[in-house]
Amino acid sequence: MNEENTEGMLTITAVEQDRKERYRYQLFVNNGQEEPFLSVHEDIMIRFRLLKGREIHVDELKQITEEDTQHRAYALGLIYLGARQRTHKEIARYLARKGIDEMSAEQAIQRLIREGFVDDAAFAKQFASGRLRSQMKGRRLLQQELRQRGIAKETVNEAIDRIDTSEEAEVAIRAACKKWPYLKGEPTDRKRKLATFLLRRGFPGSIVKQAIQAAIAQEELDEEGHMLDN
Template sequence: MNEQEQAEGAQTVRITSVEQIRKEKYRYNLFVDGSQDQPFIAVHEDIMIKFRLFKGREIHPEELKEIAEEDTKHRAYALGIQYLGHRPRTHKEMAQYLARKGIDEQAAEQAIARLKQERLVDDADYASRFAASRLRGQAKGRLLLRQELRMRGIAKETAKEATDELDAEEETSIAVRAAIKKWPYIKGEPRERRHKLMGYLLRRGFPGSVVKEAIRQAVRQSETEDEPDMLDN
């Protein structure tokens, strides 16, 4: 039976003891008359203080419902802060995480709204940082990055705006480096090699015009490097 069900069917209860939960530093079990062996409800320290949930305090069923709801909201927000400790998160990632933790949808959305208000969850900022980082760190073009952002729950327009912000010259430079690095490992006749390189760059999400320029520079550099060998012969 959850706290809400308890509240609907219970009479006024009196707290007989309060015990800190060993594995959860800031949470406490509250025991009431008739429930000495099992805790009646567990709450965070902040909720306990807010509602003055100390030994001898009597709790009305309607108040118990409010306490349970406030504790759920508090737990959802605390879990969100903890989840953000590893890296930034999107709205979708946060919602999925809170659902996995057993937080109901309403409490989760309230927590996410608060995190957004505090700019701790910001899909637009996340998308811009993600796109720039993946372009430079993984040599991925704007088209693939747009797809990856959508997979993370970023809205279509937000994903497009973030990738449109990428510096076109930098993207071309990165594509050229990727093409030059890949070219020596591609086998076949020159035309076949160009076709394979084009497929490789397109799969990495670079636009057609960028791919064309990257191939041109990769082939030109390869031909330039071959010239000394031809002169030696």
């Protein structure tokens, strides 16, 4: 190969497995440095046949680096998803903290979406339904929490609209009946405190009124039962 053809070429002089990261390999080239020139995942190494003696043009090196970064972003995304389901925005924030550039992160996330690992619509529906039952939160608070997770407004609204009003009312009544006995003061003050509590939990005004009435009625029934027992 003449001097013109070899200009801008790097030759791999050694390939060593990374001691800290099992599936990554360090590439050494003919640049006189003792430190590895590049570290790549084994999938990238195999795809580009990055073996000892392989010559790499500087233009190809850019492609190798970009694809390795995208692969790393994808792998990090999968690890992050291992704990629980995540939103598009949550993964993007996580990858940014890991030093992944925005373009590589987005390409990795789009791959995760295509493979069914990331689905904001499914996440929103599951989140709203689960938090309503387990944490006794109303639609307004759930809507706020979903938006904080970076889910699109239209997707959030669709998930919130799917909440069954009767189920939400049952949850609000359960929360009201649990809170009511611990509120002190005159009946009017207790009602005001309970209304404030339920509104902060994200329940709509109409459901709040229904829940307060149910809590009062439940207390009266309990008192009647106590009197009969005596």
